[in-house]
Amino acid sequence: MKIAYLGPEGSYSQEAAQGYTKKKNLSVCTFxxxxxxxxxxxxxxTGQTELGVLPVENSTYGAVATAMDLLLHLDLSTVIDExxxxxxxxxxxxxxxxxxxxxxxxxxxxxxxxxxxxxxxxPHIEFIxxxxxxxxxxxxxxxxxxxxxxxxxxxxxLYGLHILHESIQDNAFNQTRFQIISxxxxxxxxxxxxxxxxxxxxxxNSGSLFDILKALAEQQIxxxxxxxxxxxxxxxxxxxxxxxxxxxxxxxxKKAYEQMKPNLNWIKIIGSYPIFQK
Numbered sequence: 197m198k199i200a201y202l203g204p205e206g207s208y209s210q211e212a213a214q215g216y217t218k219k220k221n222l223s224v225c226t227f228x229x230x231x232x233x234x235x236x237x238x239x240x241x242t243g244q245t246e247l248g249v250l251p252v253e254n255s256t257y258g259a260v261a262t263a264m265d266l267l268l269h270l271d272l273s274t275v276i277d278e279x280x281x282x283x284x285x286x287x288x289x290x291x292x293x294x295x296x297x298x299x300x301x302x303x304x305x306x307x308x309x310x311x312x313x314x315x316x317x318x319p320h321i322e323f324i325x326x327x328x329x330x331x332x333x334x335x336x337x338x339x340x341x342x343x344x345x346x347x348x349x350x351x352x353x354l355y356g357l358h359i360l361h362e363s364i365q366d367n368a369f370n371q372t373r374f375q376i377i378s379x380x381x382x383x384x385x386x387x388x389x390x391x392x393x394x395x396x397x398x399x400x401n402s403g404s405l406f407d408i409l410k411a412l413a414e415q416q417i418x419x420x421x422x423x424x425x426x427x428x429x430x431x432x433x434x435x436x437x438x439x440x441x442x443x444x445x446x447x448x449x450k451k452a453y454e455q456m457k458p459n460l461n462w463i464k465i466i467g468s469y470p471i472f473q474k
Contacts, residue, residue, distance in 0.1 A: 197222055198245035200236045203229020206330040206351035208283060212374040213249045216279040232327060233263045240273045240377050248273070248377045254283070256367040257308040259423055264437060267466050268393055270377065275391055275467025277376040280474075285310050285329075285365045288357040289344040290337060297360075299324055299339070301332035302346035305372075310346055313364040333357055373472070385470040388443040389420065395427060395435045395461035404459035405436065411455035412440065415448040443468045 201209040329347035333355035396404040427433035
């Protein structure tokens with residue numbers, strides 16, 4: 197089985213992919229690094245890999261907006277599972293003297309997760325955003341003593357960087373939720389979550405979002421997340437992402453959907469999948 201993830205090797209996405217396959221007892225897996233989230237999706241959509249792993253939200257910094265936006269464009273694939281990874285960010289460098297470091301590379305999520313640490317201890321440091329935490333390690337290694345990175349311990353060992361400070365994330369309970377995509381949708385497990393995204397008639401029907409939430413509430417459907425994203429059509433136009441407890445085959449969801457229809461421009465079910473349990 198092949199699994200696509202945001203690389204290079206040593207990224208948190210790879211840790212999540214490896215953790216997921218171990219939890220599911222999937223043997224003989226090949227992990228395929230990708231240069232971006234869109235490539236992860238493309239690998240699954242074209243059948244080059246059976247699975248893809250995408251981070252969608254962090255307990256400190258919130259939504260991984262780029263990945264969320266791309267999930268909207270799933271065609272042949274769907275979200276089939278989720279995995280939650282504890283994130284321990286570390287301050288890394290080619291030198292053991294942290295004061296020599298003037299610039300720090302990392303993914304924007306990792307930078308935001310550690311912002312207060314650097315503001316307190318190294319306010320002079322300038323951040324440089326890059327596609328992944330492992331890419332940050334590669335760039336820091338090439339840059340020399342003035343450059344550092346924020347990444348995991350495995351990445352530090354892989355790319356020969358010193359760990360100057362461990363677990364520098366501002367939130368001690370720093371976790372990232374990953375969604376697993378595949379072309380093969382699972383059957384209901386009895387303990388599922390469903391992710392949907394939709395657009396409302398907000399421009400013509402006042403209260404359309406309220407009516408949609410009311411329809412879900414009347415069927416006693418419990419929401420675990422609601423998030424708005426720009427519709428990319430005009431300022432003030434939004435689409436909405438919702439996660440709820442239950443499966444798209446549940447009668448309660450089907451009843452709620454019928455009530456929601458008059459208030460929807462469009463809706464997409466991103467997937468129904470088992471709720472993560474450690």
